[in-house]
Amino acid sequence: xxxxxxxxxxxxxxxxxxxxxxxxxxxxxxxxxxxxxxxxxxxxxxxxxxxxxxxxxxxxxxxxxxxxxxxxxxxxxxxxxxxxxxxxxxxxxxxxxxxxxxxxxxxxxxxxxxxxxxxxxxxxxxxxxxxxxxxxxxxxxxxxxxxxxxxxxxxxxxxxxxxxxxxxxxxxxxxxxxxxxxxxxxxxxxxxxxxxxxxxxxxxxxxxxxxxxxxxxxxxx
Amino acid sequence: xxxxxxxxxxxxxxxxxxxxxxxxxxxxxxxxxxxxxxxxxxxxxxxxxxxxxxxxxxxxxxxxxxxxxxxxxxxxxxxxxxxxxxxxxxxxxxxxxxxxxxxxxxxxxxxxxxxxxxxxxxxxxxxxxxxxxxxxxxxxxxxxxxxxxxxxxxxxxxxxxxxxxxxxxxxxxxxxxxxxxxxxxxxxxxxxxxxxxxxxxxxxxxxxxxxxxxxxxxxxxxxxxxxxxxxxxxxxxxxxxxxxxxxxxxxxxxxxxxxxxxxxxxxxxxxxxxxxxxxxxxxxxxxxxxxxxxxxxxxxxxxxxxxxxxxxxxxxxxxxxxxxxxxxxxxxxxxxxxxxxxxxxxxxxxxxxxxxxxxxxxxxxxxxxxxxxxxxxxxxxxxxxxxxxxxxxxxxxxxxxxxxxxxxxxxxxxxxxxxxxxxxxxxxxxxxxxxxxxxxxxxxxxxxxxxxxxxxxxxxxxxxxxxxxxxxxxxxxxxxxxxxxxxxxxxxxxxxxxxxxxxxxxxxxxxxxxxxxxxxxxxxxxxxxxxxxxxxxxxxxxxxxxxxxxxxxxxxxxxxxxxxxxxxxxxxxxxxxxxxxxxxxxxxxxxxxxxxxxxxxxxxxxxxxxxxxxxxxxxxxxxxxxxxxxxxxxxxxxxxxxxxxxxxxx
Numbered sequence: 028x029x030x031x032x033x034x035x036x037x038x039x040x041x042x043x044x045x046x047x048x049x050x051x052x053x054x055x056x057x058x059x060x061x062x063x064x065x066x067x068x069x070x071x072x073x074x075x076x077x078x079x080x081x082x083x084x085x086x087x088x089x090x091x092x093x094x095x096x097x098x099x100x101x102x103x104x105x106x107x108x109x110x111x112x113x114x115x116x117x118x119x120x121x122x123x124x125x126x127x128x129x130x131x132x133x134x135x136x137x138x139x140x141x142x143x144x145x146x147x148x149x150x151x152x153x154x155x156x157x158x159x160x161x162x163x164x165x166x167x168x169x170x171x172x173x174x175x176x177x178x179x180x181x182x183x184x185x186x187x188x189x190x191x192x193x194x195x196x197x198x199x200x201x202x203x204x205x206x207x208x209x210x211x212x213x214x215x216x217x218x219x220x221x222x223x224x225x226x227x228x229x230x231x232x233x234x235x236x237x238x239x240x241x242x243x244x245x246x247x248x
Numbered sequence: 249x250x251x252x253x254x255x256x257x258x259x260x261x262x263x264x265x266x267x268x269x270x271x272x273x274x275x276x277x278x279x280x281x282x283x284x285x286x287x288x289x290x291x292x293x294x295x296x297x298x299x300x301x302x303x304x305x306x307x308x309x310x311x312x313x314x315x316x317x318x319x320x321x322x323x324x325x326x327x328x329x330x331x332x333x334x335x336x337x338x339x340x341x342x343x344x345x346x347x348x349x350x351x352x353x354x355x356x357x358x359x360x361x362x363x364x365x366x367x368x369x370x371x372x373x374x375x376x377x378x379x380x381x382x383x384x385x386x387x388x389x390x391x392x393x394x395x396x397x398x399x400x401x402x403x404x405x406x407x408x409x410x411x412x413x414x415x416x417x418x419x420x421x422x423x424x425x426x427x428x429x430x431x432x433x434x435x436x437x438x439x440x441x442x443x444x445x446x447x448x449x450x451x452x453x454x455x456x457x458x459x460x461x462x463x464x465x466x467x468x469x470x471x472x473x474x475x476x477x478x479x480x481x482x483x484x485x486x487x488x489x490x491x492x493x494x495x496x497x498x499x500x501x502x503x504x505x506x507x508x509x510x511x512x513x514x515x516x517x518x519x520x521x522x523x524x525x526x527x528x529x530x531x532x533x534x535x536x537x538x539x540x541x542x543x544x545x546x547x548x549x550x551x552x553x554x555x556x557x558x559x560x561x562x563x564x565x566x567x568x569x570x571x572x573x574x575x576x577x578x579x580x581x582x583x584x585x586x587x588x589x590x591x592x593x594x595x596x597x598x599x600x601x602x603x604x605x606x607x608x609x610x611x612x613x614x615x616x617x618x619x620x621x622x623x624x625x626x627x628x629x630x631x632x633x634x635x636x637x638x639x640x641x642x643x644x645x646x647x648x649x650x651x652x653x654x655x656x657x658x659x660x661x662x663x664x665x666x667x668x669x670x671x672x673x674x675x676x677x678x679x680x681x682x683x684x685x686x687x688x689x690x691x692x693x694x695x696x697x698x699x700x701x702x703x704x705x706x707x708x709x710x711x712x713x714x715x716x717x718x719x720x721x722x723x724x725x726x727x728x729x730x731x732x733x734x735x736x737x738x739x740x741x742x743x744x745x746x747x748x749x750x751x752x753x754x755x756x757x758x759x760x761x762x763x764x765x766x767x768x769x770x771x772x773x774x775x776x777x778x779x780x781x782x783x784x785x786x787x788x789x790x791x792x793x794x795x796x797x798x799x800x801x802x803x804x805x806x807x808x809x810x811x812x813x814x815x816x817x818x819x820x821x822x823x824x825x826x827x828x829x830x831x832x833x834x835x836x837x838x839x840x841x842x843x844x845x846x847x848x849x850x851x852x853x854x855x856x857x858x859x860x861x862x863x864x865x866x867x868x869x870x871x872x873x874x875x876x877x878x879x880x881x882x883x884x885x886x887x888x889x890x891x892x893x894x895x896x897x898x
Contacts, residue, residue: 178527
């Protein structure tokens with residue numbers, strides 16, 4: 028009986044350690060992304076000679092896209108944030124924050140599925156998500172810039188499914204990777220830190236509770 | 249009367265919806281507005297050089313083209329003899345830029361839909377697989393070679409080349425300031441002068457493109473504009489002014505619409521990129537407008553117009569005309585200057601008040617509003633130091649006003665008295681030479697005058713590999729050596745003065761522009777009712793005798809012909825339709841339908857009234873199909889009342 032109890036205890040301990048320390052990658056093909064290669068594409072309606080073609084999510088995508096205006100060079104971008112739900116539900120919640128100016132939450136229930144909203148403002152650089160990995164209570168989003176080779180601009184956003192999370196304090200870490208050497212080699216200059224701060228959303232924190240308590244004011248996009 | 253109102257209420261939302269689309273805004277009354285003109289760029293050759301090219305529906309698949317965007321020719325540097333290969337190197341960007349010039353799509357119409365566009369994939373680099381041997385200089389060299397190819401084609405006469413490019417490199421120019429010394433910028437200026445081609449270049453923008461080749465001297469650099477109260481008139485947030493030109497000159501020459509411009513894109517779709525068009529989408533508005541002006545020149549020469557010769561095609565003239573006709577303040581009697589209202593007509597018929605990026609500052613707050621001879625410090629040479637505004641350049645592109653500026657034709661210096669609006673392609677012979685243009689009428693105190701002078705810096709090969717005289721990879725250009733005044737050793741300095749008639753010295757000038765660079769610009773309130781002269785003075789001869797383009801404007805210009813303007817009041821409206829109804833021989837109703845709502849009055853004054861007229865007229869057209877003409881004839885007076893009634897309803 029005693030041995031059996033120890034076995035169960037050690038098994039439980041091992042599982043919890045694994046859970047805490049094993050990095051969990053969120054595959055890019057599970058991420059909804061606007062103009063981000065490798066992700067499930069979010070698109071908005073397009074005009075053609077036969078009228079405007081609209082899907083269920085397209086008005087939301089278009090409005091979020093338009094809300095991501097250029098940030099003047101003496102200002103900086105807001106933080107990333109978390110919304111309840113996945114897919115279209117998460118998109119609706121992100122839309123409510125970006126467009127309807129609903130305050131973003133920073134406290135969520137452990138029973139709810141969540142998504143992280145990552146975004147970048149218009150700039151002459153593509154923002155590519157390289158990978159998203161959860162290390163325990165850290166969700167690390169690694170991205171890198173790619174240069175435009177024309178005088179156009181681009182903005183990007185992504186809804187990253189986090190699933191349900193155990194209670195605790197979490198951080199979304201936004202990490203910039205160096206530009207690929209192939210671009211460095213052709214002489215493309217790196218952006219200044221100030222430019223990076225005004226283009227890409229910042230890291231942020233949120234809390235998961237087993238019983239949800241109404242949240243305080245959270246960050247705005 | 250009642251039945252018509254019901255019809256209007258229930259049947260017309262659809263056409264009104266399509267009319268209200270933002271898609272045609274940038275070429276309509278809220279934008280350039282080129283669509284009011286009876287010019288389409290017909291038979292004018294225009295180049296487009298990007299790293300990639302526009303799709304060609306006759307060569308490429310549906311997915312890689314747009315049936316409304318049909319370039320005359322497409323080229324690709326990656327293939328033998330620059331022959332474009334099916335479906336290769338066609339991203340959306342090049343297609344959308346091309347669409348702003350030549351699209352025939354009803355929703356996203358181009359500025360010059362009948363122009364012959366030659367689109368050249370100058371140096372395609374696949375972002376996922378760039379050639380490891382390639383570098384920024386190589387990209388620029390290839391783009392220059394491509395532009396050189398277009399500018400020297402014997403089968404075409406390319407008048408302007410659209411450069412909506414700007415690679416985020418060229419680090420030294422970004423760090424040290426936009427000095428115009430890079431090989432690519434030097435090429436642009438060399439080719440402008442050598443091939444007499446107008447290069448139209450994207451201005452520096454949000455943390456992205458480099459300052460090359462926006463730091464040119466001889467081309468036209470374009471900034472992006474956003475809408476303010478529905479009209480394109482505010483300096484766009486996409487513009488980035490951290491890297492202005494070296495010396496006391498500005499990168500931006502003129503503004504043009506960019507944000508929320510609807511474009512025809514690949515797979516025969518139409519969309520808006522919001523703010524993402526950047527300065528890329530502003531540039532083709534200018535390029536397309538140049539096509540319209542060149543078409544006007546051809547029409548005039550063909551018709552034997554006395555004051556139009558090939559001089560009118562000169563790139564210096566085109567630049568001066570475009571910049572001098574740019575909007576700064578709406579001329580509707582509301583603008584205050586120095587505590588007084590400027591009377592309507594005193595602001596040259598301009599159609600919008602242009603705001604800087606802060607949303608409040610105007611030309612009056614600009615460093616460039618310094619043309620007073622007394623300057624700000626009370627001494628003569630304090631004034632005139634800054635020709636253009638850092639953000640606005642000379643103001644906002646207005647194709648209709650550019651045509652009005654152009655219509656009177658060329659008037660030579662030191663000959664007959666000049667009219668209040670005109671232009672010249674002139675030459676100063678050397679140091680101290682002054683070309684004088686005496687106005688043929690008095691000017692009224694408080695009214696504004698605008699004068700713009702544009703000329704070239706001299707650029708020469710440093711290394712010129714065979715074939716000689718043509719730009720090839722390996723060719724380099726000499727860098728100028730004097731930085732203050734900037735590039736002084738390659739520029740014959742020209743100065744611009746406004747003096748009372750009979751003056752004998754520049755010290756008698758009432759206004760002046762004597763800044764650095766290759767543009768001078770005066771926008772100035774006449775101080776005393778009098779007659780005046782414009783003087784173009786050559787200060788030195790670092791580049792020898794100097795050709796230049798000069799444009800001037802005082803007062804209000806006659807209205808150009810607008811198709812569908814049957815009552816000749818300068819706009820296409822319901823009153824014109826009534827004229828057509830009474831006499832269908834005055835013109836084609838399709839012209840009226842295509843140009844409806846294109847007023848030649850101030851754009852911001854376009855209010856709900858035209859919509860009411862449109863409702864009336866569409867209603868009448870509908871009735872015509874359903875009711876006998878005799879009935880219409882009897883009911884005619886009543887329909888006037890109906891329109892009034894409907895106006896009240898809305």
